[in-house]
Amino acid sequence: xxxxxxxxxxxxxxxxxxxxxxxxxxxxxxxxxxxxxxxxxxxxxxxxxxxxxxxxxxxxxxxxxxxxxxxxxxxxxxxxxxxxxxxxxxxxxxxxxxxxxxxxxxxxxxxxxxxxxxxxxxxxxxxxxxxxxxxxxxxxxxxxxxxxxxxxxxxxx
Numbered sequence: 001x002x003x004x005x006x007x008x009x010x011x012x013x014x015x016x017x018x019x020x021x022x023x024x025x026x027x028x029x030x031x032x033x034x035x036x037x038x039x040x041x042x043x044x045x046x047x048x049x050x051x052x053x054x055x056x057x058x059x060x061x062x063x064x065x066x067x068x069x070x071x072x073x074x075x076x077x078x079x080x081x082x083x084x085x086x087x088x089x090x091x092x093x094x095x096x097x098x099x100x101x102x103x104x105x106x107x108x109x110x111x112x113x114x115x116x117x118x119x120x121x122x123x124x125x126x127x128x129x130x131x132x133x134x135x136x137x138x139x140x141x142x143x144x145x146x147x148x149x150x151x152x153x154x155x156x157x
Contacts, residue, residue, distance in 0.1 A: 001092065002154045004051025008042035009139070009147040012100075020098055020105065020146070021112025021129060022074040022119065027103040031146055034063035038073035039148040040098050040129065044116060045073075045080040047094065047152035052084045074119045081120040084154065091120055092153035095128040100146040105131035 012018075016030035021040040031037035045057045061068045061076055068076075081091065094116065098105055105112075109129050117124040139145035 002051040004047040004152045006043040006046030006150040008039040009145055010037045010039050011145045022115030023108050023111045025103050025108055035068055035071040036073050039146050041073035041077045043148040043150040044094055044096055045077045047150040048080050048084050051152050051154040052087045052089050054083055078119040088157050089154040090157045091122045092155045093126045094152050096150035097130045097132055098148045099132050099134055099140045101133045101141045
């Protein structure tokens with residue numbers, strides 16, 4: 001078995017959709033980045049790539065490449081998962097946490113799990129997503145940013 005860890009963070013900005021885990025959430029600001037800035041998809045992709053020793057998301061889809069501008073991060077996650085399978089691994093499970101005080105993400109967690117499971121091509125029972133608040137502390141608490149962390153377990157296929 002192999003374990004990978006992923007992390008991502010983005011500032012929140014006006015005039016950006018709030019997309020996390022492939023789910024659009026109603027909010028006055030959204031993650032800002034070169035792609036759609038889905039921190040959860042990015043953290044999970046890095047965890048998968050790291051476990052397989054296949055580099056990281058920034059190497060595969062660099063911000064300097066215009067092809068990835070406003071890219072759908074769930075499609076990027078699906079490509080990373082396919083590369084992990086091609087390298088001879090299957091996904092044992094994914095466990096991820098999103099940290100932001102607003103908007104409240106709890107009501108959207110199940111849909112995020114569904115979208116992630118579909119992108120990675122695993123049963124939903126292998127995907128855990130947790131939404132946490134930082135109680136006003138730091139950039140995730142003052143409304144200026146969002147972060148996500150993920151671990152992935154891979155097994156030889």
